[in-house]
Amino acid sequence: MPSSPPAEQPVIRVRELVKRFGSQTVLNGIDLEIYPGETMVIMGGSGSGKSTLLRTIIGSHRPNGGDIELFGENICGLGEEPMNEVRKKFGILFQSGALFNSMTLAENVALPLREHTDIDPEIIDIQVKIKLELVGLREHADKYPAQISGGMKKRAGLARALALDPKVLFYDEPSAGLDPVTSAQIDQLIIALTKQLGVTSVVVTHEMDSAFTIADRMAMLDRGRMLTVNTRQWYERLRDTPQDRSENMTQDEQMIRQFLRGDPDGPLAARRSEQGYEQDLFGLTRDRVTRTPSLEPTRG
Numbered sequence: 001m002p003s004s005p006p007a008e009q010p011v012i013r014v015r016e017l018v019k020r021f022g023s024q025t026v027l028n029g030i031d032l033e034i035y036p037g038e039t040m041v042i043m044g045g046s047g048s049g050k051s052t053l054l055r056t057i058i059g060s061h062r063p064n065g066g067d068i069e070l071f072g073e074n075i076c077g078l079g080e081e082p083m084n085e086v087r088k089k090f091g092i093l094f095q096s097g098a099l100f101n102s103m104t105l106a107e108n109v110a111l112p113l114r115e116h117t118d119i120d121p122e123i124i125d126i127q128v129k130i131k132l133e134l135v136g137l138r139e140h141a142d143k144y145p146a147q148i149s150g151g152m153k154k155r156a157g158l159a160r161a162l163a164l165d166p167k168v169l170f171y172d173e174p175s176a177g178l179d180p181v182t183s184a185q186i187d188q189l190i191i192a193l194t195k196q197l198g199v200t201s202v203v204v205t206h207e208m209d210s211a212f213t214i215a216d217r218m219a220m221l222d223r224g225r226m227l228t229v230n231t232r233q234w235y236e237r238l239r240d241t242p243q244d245r246s247e248n249m250t251q252d253e254q255m256i257r258q259f260l261r262g263d264p265d266g267p268l269a270a271r272r273s274e275q276g277y278e279q280d281l282f283g284l285t286r287d288r289v290t291r292t293p294s295l296e297p298t299r300g
Contacts, residue, residue: 018065044221091161106141151182
């Protein structure tokens with residue numbers, strides 16, 4: 001069952017959201033509420049619609065139906081100028097960091113301040129140093145993106161997302177392409193910034209270790225529909241449910257459990273089989289597709 005929502009008003013409210021690309025419905029009747037100061041993790045497999053949901057919430061995609069409220073304002077149908085005013089209240093960390101390669105890290109972080117404020121250059125320089133210090137990059141301010149690692153690029157992108165002191169931070173696959181140690185460092189940075197700055201964090205990911213580390217609540221998408229929104233603890237109990245007790249779960253709960261655990265067998269795998277997935281790939285029936293390694297191990 002969904003968790004009881006907090007008593008305060010949500011900073012983001014999505015109601016019956018529909019998004020289509022041509023004849024394909026990517027989001028189908030999505031409901032979601034996100035509250036001040038929490039970290040909401042949105043997860044799902046490839047093609048589930050999680051990235052489309054993020055881009056629709058931030059106004060990059062126009063919905064085909066439903067409503068999206070940010071900070072109490074319905075953004076559906078807003079013109080570009082009013083939408084830009086709303087965008088000043090949130091920051092976005094893209095998968096790649098999306099830094100400008102011709103600019104130093106300091107110049108990248110300063111760009112939103114120069115574009116959207118009338119702050120004196122001296123104050124901008126101070127703000128840039130503060131934001132870079134928050135992500136541990138102040139000493140690298142004069143470096144260019146080509147001179148730093150992938151994890152540092154993510155942190156620099158986060159510093160830029162913080163430039164205008166947003167109320168909400170959106171993260172699109174923050175751990176993508178990072179090694180486990182760097183990924184864990186990004187997780188701890190998200191937690192620290194959420195606590196220190198009191199921002200609301202919305203994180204799109206399919207990395208389960210990261211999700212269970214940072215989340216207050218979690219939302220699971222499948223084929224454009226919302227399976228459930230609940231607390232991290234609820235998802236942990238579902239993940240840890242023994243196999244012999246999982247048969248009493250609903251179909252949706254079984255799908256969520258399989259996804260959380262990364263199990264090869266379950267309703268998600270069965271659904272692919274019913275669609276003839278293996279037949280399309282290999283020209284074989286299911287009982288002829290082996291689940292053993294194709295190569296014998298070389299170590300005894």
